[in-house]
Amino acid sequence: MTTVTTSHADGEHTPIPRGKARRAIRGYASGKDDYLARLSKIEGQVRGLQRMVEDDRWCPDIVTQVSSVTRALQEVSVGLLNDHIHSCVVDAVRRSATDADAALDEVASTIRQVVRL
Amino acid sequence: MTTVTTSHADGEHTPIPRGKARRAIRGYASGKDDYLARLSKIEGQVRGLQRMVEDDRWCPDIVTQVSSVTRALQEVSVGLLNDHIHSCVVDAVRRSATDADAALDEVASTIRQVVRL
Amino acid sequence: MTTVTTSHADGEHTPIPRGKARRAIRGYASGKDDYLARLSKIEGQVRGLQRMVEDDRWCPDIVTQVSSVTRALQEVSVGLLNDHIHSCVVDAVRRSATDADAALDEVASTIRQVVRL
C-alpha cells in the first residue's frame, strides 16, 4: 500500500528538483545508465555531423548519417514510451479507473508525438 | 569549361581532406554556417536530454523533447538534400546525361533513406 | 467476473470466425462504425489516386494527395493502438502480472511497427 502511494507521488507531472532525484522511481530508472550511454553516443554522432559539414563532405553521406542519428533517437523515444507504459501506466491502472484514464490519455498524446500526427 | 571540370571534380564521392576544404563548393557550402549553428543547437538539446534522464524527469516530457530534436535533425536532412539537388544535381544535368543519371540515382536512394523505406 | 473471463477469451490471438463476430468485444468495438467509415473514405481516396494517375496529373499533386491518405491511415493505426491499450491492455493488467507482461510486450512491438523502427 505504501508503495502504491509512493508510486503515486512519483507520478506527479512536475519536474523533480535535482536533490530529490535519487528518490524518484521513474519507468526508465532501472535502465537509466543505458539511456545515458545511448544519448551520450548520439551527442558524439551530432558532433561528428558538425565535422562532416565543416569538412565539406558530400551531402548524401551527411544525410545518411543524419538518418542514423534520427533512428537512434527514435529508439530512445520508443524505449522510454514502453518503459513508461510498463511502470507508470500499469501503476495507474492498479490504483484507480480515474488514474488509469489520465495516464492513458497522456500515453495517447505521447504516441501521437512520436508518430508525428 | 574549366568551371564545369572543376565542378565535376567536386562531385567526386571521396571525402575532401581538411586542408583542401576551402576549395570545395558543396551544395550547402553557402549555408555552411547555418548548418553548423543548427547542429550545434541540436548537440545542446541532446545534452539537455541527458540532464532530463539524469534528473529522473517524467517520461512523456522527455519523449516530447526527443521528438523536437528528431524534427530539427530531419529539417537538416531535407535542407541538405534540397541544397544538393539545387547545386550538384543541376551541375550534373548540365554536364551530361550519364552524370545526370548517376546523380539522380543517388538522390533517389538518399530520399528513400530520409523517408526510411 | 463473468465479463473478465469473457474478455480473456476475446484476448486470444486467433481470428474470430465471421459468425461469432457479434460476440467479440474488441478494444475498438464501440468505435467500429467510425473505423469502418474512415477506412471506406480512405478506399475512395485510393481510387481517386488511380484516377489522378490515369489522367496524367502533375506528380507533386499526386504526392500531396498520397501524403494525405498516408496520414489518414496512420490516424487509424494510432486510434486502434490507443483503443487497444485502453481496453485489452488494461484488462490484462487487471487479470494478472503474466497477462500484463504479455500484453505490454505486444504493445511494444506494435508501437515499433507504427513508428517503423
Place this chain on the structure above:
Amino acid sequence: MTTVTTSHADGEHTPIPRGKARRAIRGYASGKDDYLARLSKIEGQVRGLQRMVEDDRWCPDIVTQVSSVTRALQEVSVGLLNDHIHSCVVDAVRRSATDADAALDEVASTIRQVVRL
C-alpha cells in the same frame, strides 16, 4: 526543340482534361501501368482492413496490416517524386535557370510533404 516546347506545355500545373491525357508525357507516364497496378493492390488492401474491423480482428494485427499499406503508399510517393525529378525537373534545368528554380522549389516542398515536416 519541338520536344522541349511540348514538354514545357506538359509542365503546366493545371490538370489535363481527360480527352487530352494521351498527349501528356508526365514523369511517371512510362510506368503508369505499374503505378495503377500498385494503387489497385493498395485499394484491395484497404478493403481487407475494413473486413478485419468488421470481423473484430485483434487490434495489433490490424495495425500491422495498416503499416504495410502505409509503406506501400510511401513507396508510390517516393517513386513518383523520383520520376518527377528524373523527367520534369531535368527538362526544366535544360530549359532555363528560371524554370529550374521554380521546379526545384516545387520539389523541395514536395519532399517536405513526403517526410512530413
